[in-house]
Amino acid sequence: MARKGYALNKMCYSFNSEENRQEFLADPAAYCDKFALNDEQKKAVLSLQVLDMLAAGGNAYFIAKLGGIYKLDMQDVGAQQTGVTKEEFMAKLVEAGRN
Amino acid sequence: MARKGYALNKMCYSFNSEENRQEFLADPAAYCDKFALNDEQKKAVLSLQVLDMLAAGGNAYFIAKLGGIYKLDMQDVGAQQTGVTKEEFMAKLVEAGRN
Amino acid sequence: MAKIVGGICTTHVPYIGRAIAKNLQQDPYWKPFFDGFPPIHAWLDQVKPDVAVVVYNDHGLNFFLDKMPTFSIGAAPEYHHADEGWGIPTTGSFMGDQDLSWHMIDSLIEDEFDLTTCQEMLVDHAFTIPIDLLLPNRQAGSIRTVPVCQNTVQFPLPSAKRCLAFGRAIRKAIESWDSDARVVVLGTGGLSHQLDGERAGFINKKFDLEFMDKLVSEPDWVSQYSIPDIVELTGTQGVELLNWVTCRGVLGDKVKIVHSNYHIPISNTAAGTLAMESI
Amino acid sequence: MAKIVGGICTTHVPYIGRAIAKNLQQDPYWKPFFDGFPPIHAWLDQVKPDVAVVVYNDHGLNFFLDKMPTFSIGAAPEYHHADEGWGIPTTGSFMGDQDLSWHMIDSLIEDEFDLTTCQEMLVDHAFTIPIDLLLPNRQAGSIRTVPVCQNTVQFPLPSAKRCLAFGRAIRKAIESWDSDARVVVLGTGGLSHQLDGERAGFINKKFDLEFMDKLVSEPDWVSQYSIPDIVELTGTQGVELLNWVTCRGVLGDKVKIVHSNYHIPISNTAAGTLAMESI
Ligand SMILES: [Fe+3]
Ligand SMILES: [Fe+3]
Numbered sequence: 028m029a030r031k032g033y034a035l036n037k038m039c040y041s042f043n044s045e046e047n048r049q050e051f052l053a054d055p056a057a058y059c060d061k062f063a064l065n066d067e068q069k070k071a072v073l074s075l076q077v078l079d080m081l082a083a084g085g086n087a088y089f090i091a092k093l094g095g096i097y098k099l100d101m102q103d104v105g106a107q108q109t110g111v112t113k114e115e116f117m118a119k120l121v122e123a124g125r126n
Numbered sequence: 127m128a129r130k131g132y133a134l135n136k137m138c139y140s141f142n143s144e145e146n147r148q149e150f151l152a153d154p155a156a157y158c159d160k161f162a163l164n165d166e167q168k169k170a171v172l173s174l175q176v177l178d179m180l181a182a183g184g185n186a187y188f189i190a191k192l193g194g195i196y197k198l199d200m201q202d203v204g205a206q207q208t209g210v211t212k213e214e215f216m217a218k219l220v221e222a223g224r225n
Numbered sequence: 226m227a228k229i230v231g232g233i234c235t236t237h238v239p240y241i242g243r244a245i246a247k248n249l250q251q252d253p254y255w256k257p258f259f260d261g262f263p264p265i266h267a268w269l270d271q272v273k274p275d276v277a278v279v280v281y282n283d284h285g286l287n288f289f290l291d292k293m294p295t296f297s298i299g300a301a302p303e304y305h306h307a308d309e310g311w312g313i314p315t316t317g318s319f320m321g322d323q324d325l326s327w328h329m330i331d332s333l334i335e336d337e338f339d340l341t342t343c344q345e346m347l348v349d350h351a352f353t354i355p356i357d358l359l360l361p362n363r364q365a366g367s368i369r370t371v372p373v374c375q376n377t378v379q380f381p382l383p384s385a386k387r388c389l390a391f392g393r394a395i396r397k398a399i400e401s402w403d404s405d406a407r408v409v410v411l412g413t414g415g416l417s418h419q420l421d422g423e424r425a426g427f428i429n430k431k432f433d434l435e436f437m438d439k440l441v442s443e444p445d446w447v448s449q450y451s452i453p454d455i456v457e458l459t460g461t462q463g464v465e466l467l468n469w470v471t472c473r474g475v476l477g478d479k480v481k482i483v484h485s486n487y488h489i490p491i492s493n494t495a496a497g498t499l500a501m502e503s504i
Numbered sequence: 505m506a507k508i509v510g511g512i513c514t515t516h517v518p519y520i521g522r523a524i525a526k527n528l529q530q531d532p533y534w535k536p537f538f539d540g541f542p543p544i545h546a547w548l549d550q551v552k553p554d555v556a557v558v559v560y561n562d563h564g565l566n567f568f569l570d571k572m573p574t575f576s577i578g579a580a581p582e583y584h585h586a587d588e589g590w591g592i593p594t595t596g597s598f599m600g601d602q603d604l605s606w607h608m609i610d611s612l613i614e615d616e617f618d619l620t621t622c623q624e625m626l627v628d629h630a631f632t633i634p635i636d637l638l639l640p641n642r643q644a645g646s647i648r649t650v651p652v653c654q655n656t657v658q659f660p661l662p663s664a665k666r667c668l669a670f671g672r673a674i675r676k677a678i679e680s681w682d683s684d685a686r687v688v689v690l691g692t693g694g695l696s697h698q699l700d701g702e703r704a705g706f707i708n709k710k711f712d713l714e715f716m717d718k719l720v721s722e723p724d725w726v727s728q729y730s731i732p733d734i735v736e737l738t739g740t741q742g743v744e745l746l747n748w749v750t751c752r753g754v755l756g757d758k759v760k761i762v763h764s765n766y767h768i769p770i771s772n773t774a775a776g777t778l779a780m781e782s783i
Contacts, residue, residue, distance in 0.1 A: 030602050033623050040289045042310040087421035088284045095311030101493045105425040123428035124489030129323050132344050139568045141589040186700035187563045194590030200772045204704040222707035223768030292571050295618035334660040339574035339618035381613045
């Protein structure tokens, strides 16, 4: 997985800079091409599908920087990946503290 | 020594790029200031005194990149540091192979 | 010789930075977590550390996959936080302690730990948030720091056994440092959480509580678990408990608890806090 | 399982790159050095390696003092040379072997070597020149490579004992790699030379010859020397012989010499070459 995701993770690492985040937002597809993402990676990024990014070699810590651009917090991301609403996801977390 | 020489070594590391080498050559003092060299380091660089650069914390491998800018080879640098002519320095090397 | 006054392990969820910035300590969501700190503040007022050795993991600020060290140590005059890309506030800078950094580096490489040395280093929320939690009234320069960064991001990771040995070697290094400084050790991250995949939101309270208990009484207990075991038991990011393991190694054979706290959830994470003193 | 066909240690003086570029192999200054290679070329034609694991040290191309690893390993699809600042010609690129890289990384971290992994990596003259010397007719892709970089630049350095253990662990890794590939190991740098200070030009023929002899017959012999000892005996840059030590570790208990050569000077350096086969 490590080798597969390098280009995607490198793109996400670039999002530590506000200038790069703005460049991405102005034209996400062009920014993906600049980092030579393959089709699978590009499609996952443009559709903002976290599970697909992971399948394409993305590392959770780097993908989180892409989530940050869209103001997705970790509960949004968790809900998307587990196919539940954000409220359901948060309720599940609270539940884990009960037993 | 390591901590003392960081700025000097960082400047020398920048000489891996031709653009930076040209910028240095155009105005060595200004380039030293850009990397925040202290007075001792700056003086050593501007006078091209290798022993002084070493005393100011320079690392031999990084200093060599500065030597490269002035087309000094390792025999020039060796001769300067040991206070002999280049011919004498080279003769000493050949001599080391004899015994 | 320098004195190790104790160690504190605590979570470092980025979200906490926002709660501090907005003064939400008494907010019902945050109160059970922040309530874990006043007893530790009181203890720190007593033991008065001069230097903090902070064992943490970088999350893609200072290190990228082009140069990903297993163990790295800062040796800079100061350390800065910077934009991490996910919109948390950046904090002030931190004074280094280059004497201790180089003493540790010399001692640890002599002891066959293959360090990466960082004479310039950005520190991320995993370094800044625990310090802000523990020293809320910190002035610039009121504590010096040495960052010790462990890879918990790119597999393969160092084993729990290796981290414990690393911590013990750090103890030896600090104790042989010719200084009258008082040193506190931090271990940041965890406890159980998983951010990625179909198991996102996974938390394991039972294991966390046992881990905290054994960390105090029997630190080698965790060495029975491989990295895949730990990921299975605590989640892909729960593996950050390796930073707790290293911190525990620094504290020597026997410790007593100063204070502990455990609360679920902070963001997606089981938030543990554990302050210990060597005995 | 993969087979280790043997190992070759040789100097990597940057200046050699220019001699190759200008075809000076028969020039009187260069001939005694280049004459060391045809017997090794003949041996390589026989043993036909598919992959070269190259143990070398970076001289400030890929690594700066902000992130200086003790041991790092490349895990990239290919490796490029680049401008090193001192005006030597840059060479073509080198194919990686990511399967072997990751297999080595997994095995070495399991064996408690605290690697830095490099999924992108520039290789400097210490990597490129020995390959150019050994495979003068190399086509792009005719050999795959795994760079193994050791810190010999920023003190403290790993001990000779640690390097030997590292080499032995690399042997274990390669031998457990599920592949029918034939692997050659290179160790580059040295032998005695000192570039800096009042002792610039220092060369120690007596020690070098003893070192080459003992490296073959009794590899642990060098472990008696500390890093300051080695600097004293071989010069501040002679300490690059650590790359030879690691290479020797990969070759196992007993080896025989395929060919050896020793010539003073190339630039400021005693140029040693030593090809060995495991027996
Ligand atoms: Fe974390
Ligand atoms: Fe070299």
